[in-house]
Amino acid sequence: MKNLLEIQNAHVYIGSFYILQGISLVVPKGEVTLLLGRNGSGKTTTMKSILGIYPPKEGKIVFKGEEISNLPTHKIVNKGMGYVPDTRRIFGTLTVEQNLVVSMRKGSSREDMQKRLDLIFDLFPDMKGFLKQRAGTLSGGQQQMLAVARALMNENDLLLIDEPTEGLSPLLAKNLIDSLDRLKEFATILLVEQNFRTVSKLGDNYYIFDNGKIVHEGTNMSELIDDKALVAQYLGVSI
Amino acid sequence: MTMQTKRFSPRDYLEENPQVRKLLRITVVIALIIIGGLLVLAAIDVYTWNGFVVRASKSLVNGLALSMLLFLMVSGFFLIFGLCDVINFAHGAFFMLGGFMGFVIYLGTEAVFLDPALPFYLIFGANQFALSVTAFIVSALGAAAVLALIGGGIEFFTIRRLYGNPIAQILLTVGFMFVITQIVEIIWGPSQFSYFIISNSQITYFFISGLLDFGGGLQFAVYRIFLIFLGLAVAGLMFIGFRKTRIGLLVQAGIEDSEMVEALGTDIRKLFTIVFMLGAGLAGLSGAVLVPWIGANSGHGLTYLIFAFVIVVVGGAHYGRLEGTFFGALIVGLSIQFTSYFIPFLENIIVFIIMAIILIVRPGGLTGHE
Amino acid sequence: MNNERNIVRRLKVIILRIPSMLSNNRAVIAVLAFLYLLPLGTAASTSPVRALLFLITQIMVFSLLAMSFDLQLGRASLLNFGHVALFGVGAYFMAFTLDADFLPPPFNLIAAIPFPLTLVVAMMIGGGLGLIMGLTTSRMRGTAFAFIGLAIAMFIYNFFAENPGLSGGETGLRVPTPDIIRTAPFYLLFVTLAFVFLAAFIGMVVLYIKKRTEPIGLILVTPVMVAFTGVLLIFGTNVFGPVLVFIAFLGMIFLFWIERSKSISDPLQYSENRTFTGEVKPTNKLTTYVLPFIIIIIVLIGVVVSFGSNIAQMVTLWIEDSSTFYFTIPVQFYLVLTCLVITYVFIKRLIASPFGRMVTAVAQNEERAEALGYNSYRAKIVVLVISGAIAGLAGALYAPFIRIIDPHTTLGVEITINAMLYTIIGGIGTLLGPILGTGVVVYSELNLVDFIREGLGLPGQLWLVGLGVMYIFIVLFMPLGIVGSIGRRAGSIKDRLRQLKLGQFEFGIKDTDYWVFGLLGTIGLFLLLLIVSL
Incomplete structure (x- = not known):
């Protein structure tokens, strides 16, 4: 089974708005798939419909060979997905450690937690320093680390990461991308990003969204960067 | 080029001038202290020093006892409101029903314990204190269990269908409030009738009716002092449970962002049902605990529901702070008891006055932010 | 001089607007005329x-x-x-x-x-x-x-x-x-208003008959006039009034046949004074002014004959004391x-x-x-x-x-909760819902409480429990209440009525005809209430 996740012709509505107008994509196992496109082109909605927050009205979503399109969110997630949302959405009133405890699934033991923590400290050594701090008082970069770390608290096969570099300084963004690069060995990643140049070294495949449709797909990021016309048409002049 | 004319706004002005703000705050505090002092002096003048001490200490004890009781009830309301975003109008009815459940279970337990044909008689027949304490514990836990079942049932079968439609949920809980109140009135009569354990019981109880006498008119009911400690103990347990247990953390996280908790793999619907049971159970417990003091009455539902609202608004708990309910309950309980001893005609409206002041001065309540 | 002419012109504009006003608010006028007649x-x-x-x-x-x-x-x-x-x-x-x-x-x-x-x-x-x-x-x-x-x-x-x-x-x-409520002039003011609404209602019916020249117009008006005569017969003091109203009804049928025989244009696009080729038609004084006026006068006289003694009795009593x-x-x-x-x-x-x-x-x-x-x-x-x-x-x-x-x-x-019950049972966000809900709840409360207490020997408050349970079910399963769920079905019923055929007649009912059902329903409801309260 080569493809970990497969979306087949999904049509998604939010309220009465027709957002995704027939999306089909595949996420191959062990690779990083990028979803690119302008604001409001349907990337985040795709993520949320994979998670079952906006289930598709038509079409199928298949994860590890099972159809998950009509399952409730928590069942989908428990099949092995980790979600890093676009505005981080960490729990500000809890400490960093409590945030991580909350993210662990039912039935995980203390040893599991230690093992996952070791992995996280290996990726983000800074986190040791603010483990007992209230999450609401962290800086943007630290919050983003926490948001990624939360998704790593369980054995996940697929990580859904939404705009990780949003609002971060270029240096912090670069560090984060380096960390994500190391994550590739643990899990398959589906990454939404507006700023495609910063993540270009990560990507194995990419899909370009426009107005709720996929307008272009490819496997070679360097070709995309050179294709000025395509970039100007769908990705705007991104900085 | 046109000048942008800006209207003068006192709030913006204070924001821009922190020193003026600080000065204003100090002035207000000093003015409040002076007014308070004058009020105390006036009260001493009216009631004499000894009378003042007796009244003040009684209202302190009663106020603290009432505060703890209100905290128990409102924390249930708060949990349901915070996590499930449901304003549970049936909460007062749960509380009132809990009172009647406590009353019935207490008398039932007592009858069983005092039945000479049963083995319990050997243990409790002579020891009335142990009997009353045991019956009290059974009644409180029993009422909590019954109400938890009712609350859980209501959530599971009806409210669950309407998540995402807050107005319909409120309308639904109003319906349950209405039905529960009417059923209770059919069985136990309208709010003119109060049911007291002591007048219906076969023995007199030290535990419920006992007094601690310090001389000089300083008499305190044992039960009310017990209530203070019970409330503190439950409050402490709840705070610890919130900080230390996984489910407490999940609830706290869910109050902040329930969708994210679900996206991390927790069955939020199950959590909602659990919290609903917990909240209704707390209402039942506090209702049962109220009975030995104030009695069971079908009119309590509405009265205490309104106290719950005021406490949530005053404490700022509608911004998701459990501490808010604690402070709000303290303020409401103490102010009710103090006014009832010193300014009786304000007793019933003092809470609304406090709420109005808080809303004007700090719209977010005591612990909330703007 | 000029000023006076202006006022006259304005008055004329207002008077000319009356027919369109009448035909735009059929349901309101019909119900209003009936309700004003009731007291x-x-x-x-x-x-x-x-x-x-x-x-x-x-x-x-x-x-x-x-x-x-x-x-x-x-x-x-x-x-x-x-x-x-x-x-x-x-x-x-x-x-x-x-x-x-x-x-x-x-x-x-x-x-x-x-x-x-x-x-x-x-x-x-x-x-x-x-x-x-x-x-x-x-x-x-x-x-x-x-x-x-x-x-x-x-x-x-x-x-x-x-x-x-x-x-x-x-x-x-x-x-x-309030003292004014007890005075005859205030009462007579409303009585006058009742006659005005009645005249408006009859005028509306006449206009309707003139406009709808196919038989359906007459078929729909007949039950209205029969019901109206019946109401006068039940509430009135003698039989002469209803007879006069019946004569007026015959006048309407006469008007209908005259209009039908001269109608050349499309009846649905009927125009008072133009032929379908666009030329100005000579006004027919008989059908435009004389006959409608006579019909209205006959009906008003009929009502006066029916209720005049009641009004006179009340006023004389007031003059005495x-x-x-x-x-x-x-x-x-x-x-x-x-x-x-x-x-x-x-x-x-x-x-x-x-x-x-x-x-x-x-x-x-x-x-x-x-x-x-x-x-x-x-x-x-x-x-x-x-x-x-x-x-x-x-x-x-x-x-x-x-x-x-x-x-x-x-x-x-409790009053807020009552208002809430009325609104939700009737239908949220529907204009008629709150009115209907109030009627249903208040009326059944009045009767069911006694029935439960004396008929079944149970506490009367059980009615409120039942009401609460009904309310919960409506919130859960009928979010738009009674009126809303009827309204949802009304669409298909309307479609069926629109294409209804009875023998050779096209019995198609237009949206403007539903006032008939509104009025008949209201009258039926009140007659039912009256019979029950007797």
Whole structure:
């Protein structure tokens, strides 16, 4: 089974708005798939419909060979997905450690937690320093680390990461991308990003969204960067 | 080029001038202290020093006892409101029903314990204190269990269908409030009738009716002092449970962002049902605990529901702070008891006055932010 | 000279507008004419009609309350638990103006306000309280508004309950009937209005018959006129009146055949004075002026013959003894009915106006509405003020009607819950829903409580439990209440009626014909109520 996740012709509505107008994509196992496109082109909605927050009205979503399109969110997630949302959405009133405890699934033991923590400290050594701090008082970069770390608290096969570099300084963004690069060995990643140049070294495949449709797909990021016309048409002049 | 004319706004002005703000705050505090002092002096003048001490200490004890009781009830309301975003109008009815459940279970337990044909008689027949304490514990836990079942049932079968439609949920809980109140009135009569354990019981109880006498008119009911400690103990347990247990953390996280908790793999619907049971159970417990003091009455539902609202608004708990309910309950309980001893005609409206002041001065309540 | 001509021209414009006004508001005029006719059936003596009028007045007062509640909940999605406060202040204000002896000096001056004006002032007070409630909406997020209103209402309730000297306490405050309600001129004013509405109604029927020249027009008018004759027969004092109305009906049939024989243009696109080729048709004085006028006059005479003795009896009794109280029930009925109809039309207009659309937009999605440039805060406040004014009016009408008010029955939270029950059972956001819901609940409460207590030997309060359970089921499964779920099916029923054929006749009924069913339904309902209350 080569493809970990497969979306087949999904049509998604939010309220009465027709957002995704027939999306089909595949996420191959062990690779990083990028979803690119302008604001409001349907990337985040795709993520949320994979998670079952906006289930598709038509079409199928298949994860590890099972159809998950009509399952409730928590069942989908428990099949092995980790979600890093676009505005981080960490729990500000809890400490960093409590945030991580909350993210662990039912039935995980203390040893599991230690093992996952070791992995996280290996990726983000800074986190040791603010483990007992209230999450609401962290800086943007630290919050983003926490948001990624939360998704790593369980054995996940697929990580859904939404705009990780949003609002971060270029240096912090670069560090984060380096960390994500190391994550590739643990899990398959589906990454939404507006700023495609910063993540270009990560990507194995990419899909370009426009107005709720996929307008272009490819496997070679360097070709995309050179294709000025395509970039100007769908990705705007991104900085 | 046109000048942008800006209207003068006192709030913006204070924001821009922190020193003026600080000065204003100090002035207000000093003015409040002076007014308070004058009020105390006036009260001493009216009631004499000894009378003042007796009244003040009684209202302190009663106020603290009432505060703890209100905290128990409102924390249930708060949990349901915070996590499930449901304003549970049936909460007062749960509380009132809990009172009647406590009353019935207490008398039932007592009858069983005092039945000479049963083995319990050997243990409790002579020891009335142990009997009353045991019956009290059974009644409180029993009422909590019954109400938890009712609350859980209501959530599971009806409210669950309407998540995402807050107005319909409120309308639904109003319906349950209405039905529960009417059923209770059919069985136990309208709010003119109060049911007291002591007048219906076969023995007199030290535990419920006992007094601690310090001389000089300083008499305190044992039960009310017990209530203070019970409330503190439950409050402490709840705070610890919130900080230390996984489910407490999940609830706290869910109050902040329930969708994210679900996206991390927790069955939020199950959590909602659990919290609903917990909240209704707390209402039942506090209702049962109220009975030995104030009695069971079908009119309590509405009265205490309104106290719950005021406490949530005053404490700022509608911004998701459990501490808010604690402070709000303290303020409401103490102010009710103090006014009832010193300014009786304000007793019933003092809470609304406090709420109005808080809303004007700090719209977010005591612990909330703007 | 010029000025006078201007006035004449303006008058002419207004008069010329009457026909289109009549045909645009068929249902309202039909129901109005019938309801205005109803109190004429009462004489000085007690009669079943008086009891019926009392019941209907009660239903209409609470309908006003429910409509104002629905304006907040159904239109603006504002759930206001303090709604009763708006009603209660109106009621207490009215009570104080009618009997201000015990108020402290500067306040007892409000007794100087003459009666009809007090209604307006009560509306202003209700609106003012609505404004205060509205100001708190900015301070609370979302649904938390529900309990701020409740707190305000409880504050007012406690304030009145704690001051028995002011509010009458447990025993209640006696509200005297306003003097003007007991006077014959006021009664005669409404009687005149009744005749005006009747003339308008008959005029409307005549216009309708002239417009719809295919047989369906006559087929639909026949039951209306038969019902109308029947009502006169039941409520009237003699048989001559109904006979005259029947003659008028024959006149209508005559008119119909004349119009039908000369009709050349498309009957659906009928034009009074133009042929279908566009030339000006010579006006037919007989069918345009003479016959309709004669028909209307005959009907009016018929009504006078039917009810004249009742009216004369009441007026003579008043002349003999001006402290008579016979007028209170019919006049209060008229007063409340007039207020209800005005409110109904006002709310209907309001909803259709740009402001109404803005309120709907705000209620559906506040953020989006604000992004579109609407001021959602202001929209909510205006809705609260309007709804407060209507609730204040309901309270002001309620106090003299029920005679004794106390804090519990005018300011208790139960009243809000009642308004909520009426609205939700009838249908949220439907104009007729609150009225119908109130009627159903109030009427069945009156009858079922006795039935449960005496017929079944159970406590009467079981009725309320049943009501609560019904309410819960409606919230869960019929979010739009009775009217809403009928309305959902009405579409398909309408389609079927539109294509109905009876033998060779095309029995297709147009949307404009539904007033017939409205009127017949109303008459049937009242006859049923009358038979039951006998």
